[in-house]
Amino acid sequence: MKMNQLPAFTFAKLDLNFAEPDYEPGKTKEIKITESSVINYNEASDVKLKITAEENKEISVFVLFTARDTLYLKAELEAKKASKIKLVEIDASLNEGRLISDVRGECKEDAKIELVQVFPGLGDIYSDCTIELTGDRSFFESRTSYLSRKGKKTDLNYVANHRGKDTLSEIHADGILKDGAEKTCRQTVNFISGAAGSKGHETEHVLLLGDDIVNKSVPLILCTEEDVEGTHGAALGSLDDEMLFYLESRGIGREDAEKLIINATFNKLLRYIDDEETKEKTEHLLEEVLV
């Protein structure tokens, strides 16, 4: 299947314009969600979540994946006027597992869609998310933390299409690449004519900890509206020498410093998991896999 397509292509030779995991989704099991829910998903079949927040309503959906092979999740989000949808994806896939997440959503007037992705798992990750900010003052916020390991792929794509006036997008990804890891992160803030007063911000922080890594980043800002403000900031590198020196002077060696940073990258997302049982499970997962 073809996914994670950039809304505007870059140089073809960089092989970044889209991803093509060797998988074709089968018949998906559809789950309709209109109330806050927790889903532990480890079945072999693909799944489609249809999440709708009615006007003035807030719902949170927590999905904990444990892919043994390939799990394909399609999520369709509809945030009606002044509503809020929070979708939290937590990947606890096993070594040979592969999670393919495909999120599409629409945000109406004064609504918000919040996507939180915790990807510390042992398998491959393909994650595609496009949100249409059609309503005035609608808001899309995305926060992702990932750890990519040897021989594993993490391939991410986030697109915010600003259509309504005074819309806002915040797209943030933080990650760590260990030995032999391969990661691609695409982020797009797209200001479409008519989206006056809108703002969009993208950031990406990547800690490069291993040899033979491949880190690809493509942060796009597309604009056909004058009255907007868009920013992007990226910082890619290894542990800062000054920080290491500071930590070492307090008895914390490089290895422990790396662990601290990795844990901090994920722990900052825990506050978005406001379901206690899921939060506990996630904490347990992080303790287990972030060794």
Add this chain to the structure above:
Amino acid sequence: MEDKTYVEDIDRSLYDFRNADEDAYRLKDGLTEEIVLQISKEKNDPDWMRDLRLKCLEIYQKTDMPVWGPSIEGLDMDHIATYVRKNTKMADNWDAVPAEVKDTFEKLGIPEAERKSLAGVGAQYDSELVYHNIREDVAKLGVIYTDIESALYGEYADMIKEHFMTLVPPTDHKFAALHGAVWSGGSFVYVPKGVKVDIPLQSYFRLNAKGAGQFEHTLIIVDEGADLHFIEGCSAPKYNVANLHAGCVELFVHKNARLRYSTIENWSKNMYNLNTKRALVEEGAKMEWVSGSFGSHISYLYPTTILKGDDSTMEFTGISFANTDQNLDTGAKVIQLGKRTSSYMNTRSISKGGGVSTFRSSIEIRKSAEYSKSSVSCASLMLDSISRSDTIPAMDIRTKTADVGHEAQIGKISDDAVFYLMSRGMSEEDARALIVSGFAEDVSKELPLEYAIEMNNLIRLEMKGSIG
């Protein structure tokens, strides 16, 4: 949102004048083996060059159009003349240049700039150079500045053969192959070891012929420890049919040398500017690009730097200004191979009157480039909501010791700033022009004074009448 009024056309009379050139020799339109062989014959190519042209033609025919970037559907090679020559020979003094051609370059200020501030000038008119000269004191230092055609048969023939289209191979992309098949004109510069050329050399390319292409080749070799500033200028009158520019620039910057390559591109707005520029930078050497893109209907322009040597560095400073009927897709690329290499890109783009401005970049830091750094800063200014401004940067990092920073921002002119300047007695038009000039200052301050003035004039021209 305030209403705005737009002036339909902008006075570009400084550049937009044309000569009839009824005596010009012109090959028929299109691209065939027969035409390529005819160009080769006209130029008295050595055999290897003729063979290279034919190989390039074959590659061109097999290569697809790019799948990214602005549409170039309006470019029909069947209606482009690839070779047009004024009926004159290249001269080394302006008095020997035909009056009409000399007058063209006088209007563009080239002879005056040569007298005041240049170490040498090459002036190309359509497919051939009409003037080439280097100051005697600079020539005495061993600096070679000549047309490529002469160099193909002189003392430097082997050097040309060794370097020509090796940095930009014809397989690179379709228009690199086209260039290889029909190239004509351009300059060859060699700066010997340790020689520092204190004042710049300049080549100026003028495409006068309607429905024609210009395919000059610039080859510069700056030997160890040497230093050069090379300036490239270009312009053309506007026609109601497509013109094409597919030049190629190959730059070799040897150990501990420095090369600054400055361009003010001001092609007419019927021009397809599909140009390729690339530099290979050895140990401890420095490559500096200063690039201003103001003209063209469609532009694909991404000067590329290969930081091969350890501790080599690159800086790219660029500005583009896209107005009505313009789609300027510009930026830069860098491939970092050597250890402790560093690259810095700083760009500004402005869109107005329905123009499309895209900043496109790629940074590749390969595994071998340990402890290398890269920093990109790009800012875009939208002057109305009928225009478009895109930022498409890409990074591919393959060593954990890399340190990469990237920042981009897009926005509009602050109403507060305009109000402040107007409260100090400035008209709104002048206030907005001043703010845009300030936005472009990072680039203009990198240019020699006379080119900074030209750039500011261009910005003023483009800004004229942009308010209501």
